[in-house]
Amino acid sequence: MSSTSAINPKGPSVSEAGKGATAWADTYLNTTVGQKVLVALTGSGLVGFVLFHMIGNLKLFSGPESINAYANFLKHDLGALIWIARAGLLGIFALHLTLALRLKYQTNAARPIGYYYQRSAQANPASKTMLQTGLVIGAFVIFHLAHYTFALVHDVTALDGSTVNYLTLRDAKGHHDVYTMLIAGFSTWWISAIYLIANVLLFVHLSHGIPSVFQTLGLVNRRFTQVVKMIGYGIAGTVLIGNLAIVLAIWTGAVK
Ligand code: HEM
Numbered sequence: 001m002s003s004t005s006a007i008n009p010k011g012p013s014v015s016e017a018g019k020g021a022t023a024w025a026d027t028y029l030n031t032t033v034g035q036k037v038l039v040a041l042t043g044s045g046l047v048g049f050v051l052f053h054m055i056g057n058l059k060l061f062s063g064p065e066s067i068n069a070y071a072n073f074l075k076h077d078l079g080a081l082i083w084i085a086r087a088g089l090l091g092i093f094a095l096h097l098t099l100a101l102r103l104k105y106q107t108n109a110a111r112p113i114g115y116y117y118q119r120s121a122q123a124n125p126a127s128k129t130m131l132q133t134g135l136v137i138g139a140f141v142i143f144h145l146a147h148y149t150f151a152l153v154h155d156v157t158a159l160d161g162s163t164v165n166y167l168t169l170r171d172a173k174g175h176h177d178v179y180t181m182l183i184a185g186f187s188t189w190w191i192s193a194i195y196l197i198a199n200v201l202l203f204v205h206l207s208h209g210i211p212s213v214f215q216t217l218g219l220v221n222r223r224f225t226q227v228v229k230m231i232g233y234g235i236a237g238t239v240l241i242g243n244l245a246i247v248l249a250i251w252t253g254a255v256k
Pocket residue numbers: 050053057071086137141144145148149176178182195199202243244246247
């Protein structure tokens with residue numbers, strides 16, 4: 001008996017449907033529109049993360065107990081969920097970066113000489129530097145993980161002059177003392193300066209990236225262009241103000 005037939009009277013089998021879906025994804029991901037939609041969707045996920053992360057970090061202003069308990073909840077009480085979230089975040093980040101680089105490469109390959117006249121009607125410094133600001137933010141995230149997650153960059157100096165690794169800091173409840181770790185980090189001028197610059201670039205990236213999501217997903221028409229721009233500045237500005245408030249409050253000694 002032949003295992004395949006030209007016409008399947010029962011319609012596509014599960015494996016045929018699976019192959020169809022893979023073929024569709026392959027074709028779709030090779031189109032500019034498909035890649036742009038994925039850059040927009042992954043970018044939206046990353047915006048959600050930075051907003052959530054900023055709001056969580058503001059617990060610094062409620063004191064050591066509050067932020068330490070919050071960090072302990074995320075790292076220990078959530079169990080496997082935190083690893084699922086971390087893996088998801090890493091996947092989204094990798095996809096966003098890879099597709100953005102691929103789109104840029106394809107655009108350059110299709111137009112090696114470039115336009116004589118810049119498309120200046122819509123272009124502005126933020127839109128023209130999306131790749132550059134994105135790459136610097138990516139480099140910052142690697143620095144940031146080395147700094148606070150893996151504690152490889154900087155130690156806390158104790159009163160007797162000895163140095164203590166960030167990850168060994170404990171509060172009275174035995175929780176990781178994230179509060180003291182943040183104070184140590186942002187009391188150091190060059191660390192604060194790196195965070196200030198990275199967060200300003202994040203603002204520039206998001207202020208163009210967020211309106212672009214609406215455009216790519218076809219959620220905007222001429223009447224709403226200004227509204228969508230304001231949404232972009234609103235979200236990007238909120239993240240900037242929240243993050244800078246933390247850095248500056250510690251750097252200036254307002255929070256110690
Ligand atoms: C002033 C601003 C920021 C502060 C105070 C801050 C603080 C922290 C701290 C304390 C951790 C480690 C938590 C722990 O392991 O206990 C962390 C992790 C992390 N931060 Fe930030 N962060 C800031 C800005 C950012 C920005 C702008 C991004 C992304 C663009 C970012 C991305 C991450 C990521 C991906 C992690 C790892 C999350 C995980 O391990 O699950 N952070 N941040």
